[in-house]
Amino acid sequence: MSEATLARQPASLALSRQSLARLIALLLPAVLLGGALGSQYLGGLIPCEMCYWQRWPHGAAILLAALAFTAPASAGRARTLTLLAAAAIAISGAIGFYHAGVELDIFEGLTTCTATASGATSAELLNSIMKAPLVRCDQVQFAFLGISMAGWNAILSLSGAALIAWLTTKARS
Numbered sequence: 001m002s003e004a005t006l007a008r009q010p011a012s013l014a015l016s017r018q019s020l021a022r023l024i025a026l027l028l029p030a031v032l033l034g035g036a037l038g039s040q041y042l043g044g045l046i047p048c049e050m051c052y053w054q055r056w057p058h059g060a061a062i063l064l065a066a067l068a069f070t071a072p073a074s075a076g077r078a079r080t081l082t083l084l085a086a087a088a089i090a091i092s093g094a095i096g097f098y099h100a101g102v103e104l105d106i107f108e109g110l111t112t113c114t115a116t117a118s119g120a121t122s123a124e125l126l127n128s129i130m131k132a133p134l135v136r137c138d139q140v141q142f143a144f145l146g147i148s149m150a151g152w153n154a155i156l157s158l159s160g161a162a163l164i165a166w167l168t169t170k171a172r173s
Contacts, residue, residue: 018073018082021167025085026065028160029058029092032153039149045141050099054092054153061088079168086164093157099150103139 015023036055039045047055068081102108141148147155 016073017167017170018079021086021164022065022068022073022078022082024160024167025061025068025082025089025164028156028164029061029065029085029089032092032156033058033062036149036153045149050095050102050150054095054099054150057088057092057095058157061085061092064088082168083165086161086168089157089164090161093154093161096150096153096157100148100154103148103150 033055036047036051036058040047062085064081064085068078068085071078071081
């Protein structure tokens with residue numbers, strides 16, 4: 001929206017650039033992390049090691065963005081926390097970019113595969129390990145429009161982080 005359009009809107013409907021940046025910094029990683037968890041627990045997809053790596057920065061971004069809401073949008077603390085959330089989102093996007101590159105055989109991936117297993121006794125643990133699915137980081141389990149979940153994370157996270165940083169720094173000028 002242009003500044004003239006924002007000025008014509010009622011004050012209750014208009015969001016400042018900083019407020020919008022905070023909101024995106026909170027909602028974007030929440031939606032992406034929710035989608036990843038939903039695909040795992042509702043869709044039955046088993047994440048590889050690099051999928052897990054992409055989730056941690058999103059969790060940190062959610063926490064940082066939530067903390068940004070503890071101060072007025074124009075406060076320096078809120079801007080700093082919003083920019084830190086954007087950095088965490090960008091880190092997840094960078095990992096997603098690398099993961100997508102591994103899936104496309106552009107980059108060399110992990111030399112080991114992951115399996116998830118749990119058990120109370122050593123016999124149960126061994127049995128659980130033997131039955132656990134082997135998940136490779138270089139194989140796409142699901143793609144939408146020809147782009148893997150890691151690729152979508154890279155696209156959405158990196159562009160979202162850039163938008164958040166732009167809105168936050170633009171708000172200062």
